[in-house]
Amino acid sequence: MNSTENTDWLYTISPKKKLIDLNFKEIWRYRDLLFLFVKRDIITVYKQTVLGPLWYLIQPLFTTLVFTLIFNNLANIPAGDGIPAFLFNLAGLSCWNYFSTCFTGTSSTFKSNQGIFGKVYFPRVIAPMSVVISNLVKFGIRLLVFIGFYIYFVFFTNKAALAAPNISVLLLPILICFMALLGLGLGMIISSLTTKYRDFTYLVGFGMQLLMYGSAVMYPLSYFKEKLPEYAWLIEYNPMTVFIELFRYMTLGVGTFSLGYFLYAAVVSIGCFLFGLIVFNRTEKNFIDTV
Amino acid sequence: MAKKDIILKAENVSKQYRLGLVGTGTLSDDLKRWWYRIRGKEDPFLKIGESNDRSTKGDSDYVWALQDINFEVQRGEVLGIIGKNGAGKSTLLKILSKVTSPTTGEIKTKGRIASLLEVGTGFHGEMTGRENIYLNGAILGMTKKEIASKIDEIIDFSGCERYIDTPVKRYSSGMTVRLAFAVAAFLEPEILVIDEVLAVGDAEFQKKAIGKMQDISKGEGRTVLFVSHNMAAVKSLCTRGVVLEHGKVVFEGTSEASVDFYLSSGVTSNNSFYLNKSPKEVDVTEVRVINEENQLQNVYGFNQQIKIQIKFSSNAFYLNDAYIGFRLIDVKERIVFSSEDRIVSYVNGDLGVVEIKLPKSTLVPNNYNLTIAYHVPNREMISLLENIVNFNIEETGSEMFKYVGKDYGCVILPCRWD
Numbered sequence: 001m002n003s004t005e006n007t008d009w010l011y012t013i014s015p016k017k018k019l020i021d022l023n024f025k026e027i028w029r030y031r032d033l034l035f036l037f038v039k040r041d042i043i044t045v046y047k048q049t050v051l052g053p054l055w056y057l058i059q060p061l062f063t064t065l066v067f068t069l070i071f072n073n074l075a076n077i078p079a080g081d082g083i084p085a086f087l088f089n090l091a092g093l094s095c096w097n098y099f100s101t102c103f104t105g106t107s108s109t110f111k112s113n114q115g116i117f118g119k120v121y122f123p124r125v126i127a128p129m130s131v132v133i134s135n136l137v138k139f140g141i142r143l144l145v146f147i148g149f150y151i152y153f154v155f156f157t158n159k160a161a162l163a164a165p166n167i168s169v170l171l172l173p174i175l176i177c178f179m180a181l182l183g184l185g186l187g188m189i190i191s192s193l194t195t196k197y198r199d200f201t202y203l204v205g206f207g208m209q210l211l212m213y214g215s216a217v218m219y220p221l222s223y224f225k226e227k228l229p230e231y232a233w234l235i236e237y238n239p240m241t242v243f244i245e246l247f248r249y250m251t252l253g254v255g256t257f258s259l260g261y262f263l264y265a266a267v268v269s270i271g272c273f274l275f276g277l278i279v280f281n282r283t284e285k286n287f288i289d290t291v
Numbered sequence: 292m293a294k295k296d297i298i299l300k301a302e303n304v305s306k307q308y309r310l311g312l313v314g315t316g317t318l319s320d321d322l323k324r325w326w327y328r329i330r331g332k333e334d335p336f337l338k339i340g341e342s343n344d345r346s347t348k349g350d351s352d353y354v355w356a357l358q359d360i361n362f363e364v365q366r367g368e369v370l371g372i373i374g375k376n377g378a379g380k381s382t383l384l385k386i387l388s389k390v391t392s393p394t395t396g397e398i399k400t401k402g403r404i405a406s407l408l409e410v411g412t413g414f415h416g417e418m419t420g421r422e423n424i425y426l427n428g429a430i431l432g433m434t435k436k437e438i439a440s441k442i443d444e445i446i447d448f449s450g451c452e453r454y455i456d457t458p459v460k461r462y463s464s465g466m467t468v469r470l471a472f473a474v475a476a477f478l479e480p481e482i483l484v485i486d487e488v489l490a491v492g493d494a495e496f497q498k499k500a501i502g503k504m505q506d507i508s509k510g511e512g513r514t515v516l517f518v519s520h521n522m523a524a525v526k527s528l529c530t531r532g533v534v535l536e537h538g539k540v541v542f543e544g545t546s547e548a549s550v551d552f553y554l555s556s557g558v559t560s561n562n563s564f565y566l567n568k569s570p571k572e573v574d575v576t577e578v579r580v581i582n583e584e585n586q587l588q589n590v591y592g593f594n595q596q597i598k599i600q601i602k603f604s605s606n607a608f609y610l611n612d613a614y615i616g617f618r619l620i621d622v623k624e625r626i627v628f629s630s631e632d633r634i635v636s637y638v639n640g641d642l643g644v645v646e647i648k649l650p651k652s653t654l655v656p657n658n659y660n661l662t663i664a665y666h667v668p669n670r671e672m673i674s675l676l677e678n679i680v681n682f683n684i685e686e687t688g689s690e691m692f693k694y695v696g697k698d699y700g701c702v703i704l705p706c707r708w709d
Contacts, residue, residue: 013389014397033429040426044417047458119412120430121389121404285392288385289308 015285022277027123037130042137056141060097064090071218080220080254084153090146091251092217095244098139098176099183100208105131106187107204110195110287117288124284125277128188132180139176150251168257169250178269179243185272192276192283215240220248221256239265296366298514299387299404299482303396304360306382306538309353356382357538360396364482369508369515371529371546373522373553378535380486380518384408387484387516402481402514405432409486411471416460420451420470423459427474441477448499449473476503482514483507498693504528522550522592522685523692554590554685563589565679573609574674575665577602580682592687593656597649599680603665605638612667615645620678622658627701631664653702656686656695 027034046052064086071077072085079088106128110117113127194200215238216224225232235241242265245255357379364370374380385391387398388406413430414423424445428438438445446452449470451462459467485504501524508515508528519525525532525546532549534542542552563580564587570576579600582588591597601615616631630647637645660678667673686695689703 009399010401012397012399015392032435036426036429047417116413119408288391
């Protein structure tokens with residue numbers, strides 16, 4: 001027997017768990033699957049609808065309109081000097097939406113892919129990655145809408161006289177990356193926990209609603225500090241607040257930016273992502289037995 | 292002896308499952324496990340656990356679906372994995388296809404494993420046939436380029452050309468399956484793991500599918516692990532077999548020997564023996580389903596002899612009028628046929644024994660129940676024992692073996708075709 005044995009096994013299926021077991025070569029081999037998942041997510045959402053992809057425009061427009069009516073016109077929250085409230089809200093909502101869709105999308109990874117995961121193997125991390133990328137495409141569309149309105153307000157009305165994009169807008173891709181990492185990381189943590197304990201599904205539902213109010217989406221951070229200084233730290237330490245404020249700082253020239261908070265938020269995002277990856281890795285091997 | 296080229300090797304593979312509801316008590320068990328782990332001790336739950344016998348009640352909440360599985364597969368071999376329901380076949384396949392990981396032990400391989408536990412995984416109803424071929428192919432591990440180079444063959448094999456740009460939700464279920472199998476058939480891994488996927492589609496397509504399977508294993512020299520209840524398919528496709536029982540490998544050998552072992556492992560099952568515990572003065576006392584060697588057996592091959600032995604008591608009053616008969620009922624509760632005879636020729640004193648030989652190679656592979664009637668026709672029912680014994684006929688190569696799982700009747704009869 002011994003003479004016939006050679007030890008160059010291609011791979012081993014075993015119960016051993018490394019802390020982070022990401023096989024980049026394997027993920028690269030499955031890159032086509034990643035893009036096919038993204039394609040599936042994007043094209044199947046509005047199949048058999050009359051307006052089709054127009055829904056990607058209609059949704060943010062109406063939400064922004066309602067937000068402007070309620071929070072700015074009714075509740076009199078100031079958007080900032082010389083900034084149209086509509087543009088202010090569109091900026092906040094676009095960011096928030098990207099984060100929240102990434103988060104909720106990845107948080108149901110195991111449950112919604114149960115059928116596929118139970119039958120075939122492919123690197124599981126492909127599924128949450130595809131969610132983040134397909135949402136990035138949707139975010140891109142929203143960004144185009146935002147740019148469209150920006151141009152309209154700046155060049156065709158004089159309402160946005162003071163709006164000026166900061167030079168730092170060039171760093172926008174980095175900001176988007178951090179938002180994606182945060183959403184992905186948190187989502188992977190929740191998705192791993194939900195396989196065993198379903199309680200977290202309910203938490204995500206209403207938790208996201210509450211978190212939106214705590215992320216400076218429809219008000220400037222400075223205004224909150226002025227009105228409720230004793231609770232301001234709660235909002236300030238929320239990494240999403242930092243990202244949204246920064247986004248508005250880059251694009252509209254309003255909002256607060258401090259390097260310290262940005263570094264803090266960046267570290268939190270990366271930490272969440274790494275921790276999520278570890279938890280996800282542990283879960284993916286056996287989740288089919290517990291889900 | 293030629294040098295063995297082992298492509299896959301399983302070493303002491305075990306898999307433990309927890310019974311009952313997940314949720315209650317899991318948190319405390321999880322904490323306990325974690326506490327043991329951080330102190331560097333062995334998982335306490337690995338020591339407990341029982342073999343996985345579904346019908347007997349156990350004390351432990353943990354069972355071993357697989358226990359110390361060891362086997363080797365050589366390159367180009369077609370290994371059949373057989374066993375009853377719950378023997379651990381599917382669990383083994385799940386581990387092989389990396390859907391779940393073993394609790395202990397490991398499997399080493401020298402090739403890419405692709406698994407076909409189900410065809411059509413990941414099909415999306417809103418997408419067209421063509422889009423689904425790409426998606427499904429990618430899920431199964433093909434690259435876009437590979438699929439693109441084979442797409443015409445795949446479409447051709449599926450026979451769904453006309454519908455290929457229509458959303459799959461408009462397909463008939465048969466068409467979906469055809470398309471899905473077509474994608475799977477063009478996979479090119481070194482090791483292919485297949486679970487009962489041949490039992491899909493209509494007769495024409497099944498023939499095509501089995502043909503394709505044979506090409507893959509024989510012509511292209513691919514290594515295949517094949518799980519099936521279709522003994523005829525195992526015999527004809529596989530070169531070697533492994534029999535699982537209660538999560539353990541109980542037999543390993545040629546596919547023929549494995550099938551024979553599997554069939555005869557039904558010997559001494561209590562379903563093939565009935566003992567009347569409180570017989571009346573005149574009554575049926577014992578019923579047995581036995582094989583040619585007069586041993587109890589309840590799983591038979593298609594062309595094996597099945598005998599029914601009935602023991603009964605009688606007296607002078609009934610001797611000349613009473614009949615004993617049986618009724619054979621299949622799994623769909625259809626009466627296949629009945630047969631009876633006067634008892635007089637089988638009685639010796641007050642006791643009688645009769646043996647009935649069922650016709651060989653006639654009953655369709657299926658599960659059968661027997662009802663015994665001891666009566667005086669149109670006058671008195673002395674004893675009616677419904678569904679007291681049962682036996683199982685496995686598909687071991689009837690002329691209808693291609694249609695396992697399909698209902699094509701109760702008997703196979705020789706017909707003359709001119």
